[in-house]
Amino acid sequence: MQLAIYGAGSTGCYLGGLLQLCGHQVSLICRPRIRDAIINAGGITLTDYRGQNEKVMPASLITELAGETFDAVFVTLKCHQLASAVNDLKQLAEKGAELVFMQNGLDSLDAILNQLPKGAVYQGITPFNVLSLDNAHFHRGTEGSFLFHRTPITEQLAQHLSAIGFPCELQADMKPVIYGKLLLNLNNALNAIADQPIKTQLENHALRKVYAAAQREWLEVAKAEGVELVQFTAVKPSWMPIVLGFPNWIFLRLAKTMLDIDPLARSSMWEDIQLGRKTEIEFLNQAVVKRGEILGVDVSVNRKISSLIHSLECGDTVSLEELY
Structure with a gap:
């Protein structure tokens, strides 16, 4: 699948790296600072407190959208950053992308929900901590698995993540x-x-x-x-x-x-x-x-x-x- 991480920081890069390891074409939509760090490091390094140590290069690193289309986009911006990204997110959804919002906390979608196409918005949760280290190194420091709203796409992704030893959970009511x-x-x-x-x-x-x-x-x-x-x-x-x-x-x-x-x-x-x-x-x-x-x-x-x-x-x- 063609997947993207919008607002790829610590959690987004970790998720994007895992999905790339699953065999998907993953684009990171990120700041130039993140793009440059990944290029200079020759890819993303993923580690965790239990010994994971893998390196992977995303399919593409995007700092400005130019009409790209994706099957699903995981939005990993901070809650207060969503309003400034609504035009990009609307464009992605109108081109057929399923939007999976990965924000913690309450009411993060209230300010933008009515501006996005109905049926394109879902939610997910990252229940563990990811720390950003030097040289595009992202380290998971606590336990937990991703949780996604159940859709046909997330059902496939859950199977693929489980196949690489990273099970996730699907929920009908988030x-x-x-x-x-x-x-x-x-x-x-x-x-x-x-x-x-x-x-x-x-x-x-x-x-x-x-x-x-x-x-x-x-x-x-x-x-x-x-x-x-x-x-x-x-x-x-x-x-x-x-x-x-x-x-x-x-x-x-x-x-x-x-x-x-x-x-x-x-x-x-x-x-x-x-x-x-x-x-x-x-x-x-x-x-x-x-x-x-x-x-x-x-x-x-x-x-x-x-x-x-x-x-x-x-x-x-x-x-x-x-x-x-």
Whole structure:
């Protein structure tokens, strides 16, 4: 198939590399900086915390669309970047491409959905962390498999990914999936504030208690909305805050899978803060606050986390003590 990754950064390059390994013709629609890095490195290097180490060159590297057509386009832009790309995305969909939006968080499509052809828009989720390293090297630091809205195209891709040892899941209804993923993604901001590797952060009982409190707020909001979250870990969503709150001597024994991650892995929001980029906090913890306020649910922990991220975006210094 002719496939494309629109907005190929860390996650997009990793996904694009996997799909190229499956035998598809994959084009990366990316910034000149990414294109040049891939050319200079002789391809994309894919590694993970379990020993993956492969190198692949995409079929093409595109910095400006010129009428290309694709069977499917995976959109891996940040949530707040979608509005600026809507004309390109509309053009791609009108030429027959299925658009699969891979954004984390809530309401990311609200601003553009009515501008895109009906029947061309689907969603997907990347439940793991990918870190961008030098020389077009993209490293998966945590567990998880891609999740896609079920379509004839994604059914084929799921088979192909499984054949190279990278199984993915297909869902008919993505809302419970997105809600379930947000339960985990509430840690993205906390990790950026802590300025620690995720593994180190999760081994800190005080920080886990804050994470658990943020999760409880989201679970209450989802309950008020009547949405049952999809389970992403060995523990049911409703049990996650309980497990996180256990003292270390219990947690470190029970959460071996959760801690089976690269010791240096950090969240994408941490990377955004380090590079002075706008974060996706509006679609994560802040989205919980927005819904909670409407529904009358206490969301004070997510409100504080959101406030600290906005301070970091402005270049201010924050203290973990403000969360305890």
